[in-house]
Amino acid sequence: MTLRLREASFPADYAAMAAVLSAVYPEWPRSAHDLERDDANRDPRYYWKVFLAEEDGEVVGVASAGHLSAMHREGRFGVRLSVLPHKRNRGIGSLMYDRLLEHLRGLGARELLCSLDERRGEALAFARRRGFEEYWRMFESRLDPKAFDFAPYAGLEQRLGAEGYALRTYAELADPQGEQKFYELHWQLMQDIPMDEPPQREPLERWRKQWTQNPRALPEACCIALKDGQWVGISNLWAYDGYCLIALTGVLREHRGRSLALALKLAGIRYALEHGGLEIRTFNDSPNRAMLGLNRKLGFVPQAATIQMRKTLAAEP
Numbered sequence: 584m585t586l587r588l589r590e591a592s593f594p595a596d597y598a599a600m601a602a603v604l605s606a607v608y609p610e611w612p613r614s615a616h617d618l619e620r621d622d623a624n625r626d627p628r629y630y631w632k633v634f635l636a637e638e639d640g641e642v643v644g645v646a647s648a649g650h651l652s653a654m655h656r657e658g659r660f661g662v663r664l665s666v667l668p669h670k671r672n673r674g675i676g677s678l679m680y681d682r683l684l685e686h687l688r689g690l691g692a693r694e695l696l697c698s699l700d701e702r703r704g705e706a707l708a709f710a711r712r713r714g715f716e717e718y719w720r721m722f723e724s725r726l727d728p729k730a731f732d733f734a735p736y737a738g739l740e741q742r743l744g745a746e747g748y749a750l751r752t753y754a755e756l757a758d759p760q761g762e763q764k765f766y767e768l769h770w771q772l773m774q775d776i777p778m779d780e781p782p783q784r785e786p787l788e789r790w791r792k793q794w795t796q797n798p799r800a801l802p803e804a805c806c807i808a809l810k811d812g813q814w815v816g817i818s819n820l821w822a823y824d825g826y827c828l829i830a831l832t833g834v835l836r837e838h839r840g841r842s843l844a845l846a847l848k849l850a851g852i853r854y855a856l857e858h859g860g861l862e863i864r865t866f867n868d869s870p871n872r873a874m875l876g877l878n879r880k881l882g883f884v885p886q887a888a889t890i891q892m893r894k895t896l897a898a899e900p
Contacts, residue, residue: 584638586675588682591633594619599642600633607665624792626652626785630690634682636675643670646679648687651696654780658693676709688896695894702887710892719891720869724883728856728863731882739846748843750850753805762795768814769794772833777870799823806850808834808843818847820854827855829865832874844877
């Protein structure tokens, strides 16, 4: 057996990388095209590096590290190690971690973050042995729209209409200024989402690649709440193979308490039901109790938590 670690070369290595990631995370499969699109949309201001572990010429592990654009801080890097399930417990993960740590120390890294499924006991133990500690949890929830009962919410949209609110999709509005309004609303909402670090605002040309030009985005399933022509809330779905993902739900602070977020979520559920009944998935951070509560009320079923862990690197002598 010959094991070696090398830097990934793209686009040649996208397929092998996708195969490993899909085997490690079968509920979230990735294709070479997905990875290529991710890299095309990656902000060049932030660092990103991928190493591959090869055993007798076969890619058996992927190690990646990079700045976290949404919560960037100099010296902070997100890291991820993925080893094919049948190749574990053979030192491949340790080899990749040591190489990644050496590489990041050379870049002045002071803090490492990683995200691990709470069901992956071996991975959690691996991280803890290397000094990572839990500091945050993210919860995934799923809903089957085919089993959803809309009856308890009859009349909600009419009540909101009487209060001067209207719900329209991004596609329906066809607003020449729609993208700019979406951009501004997104930024206001992002500042209200509980995060470990204040969010970083992306330039419009970078933001649109993720939100309005993203091939997974569904303009007809991007529901906007309006009041006197102002965009005051939003909930949107992205399309994946076999399911839809709620990318964002939020309402401006001064318009909360009126069940607008509920109405926006209901519009997304109705869309999914009318377009094949695809499962809806969403993620919420542990401090976001209001949205977690709304999802439970609607019948979203909690899945395993994602544990956010971090490690502070001591300065080298």
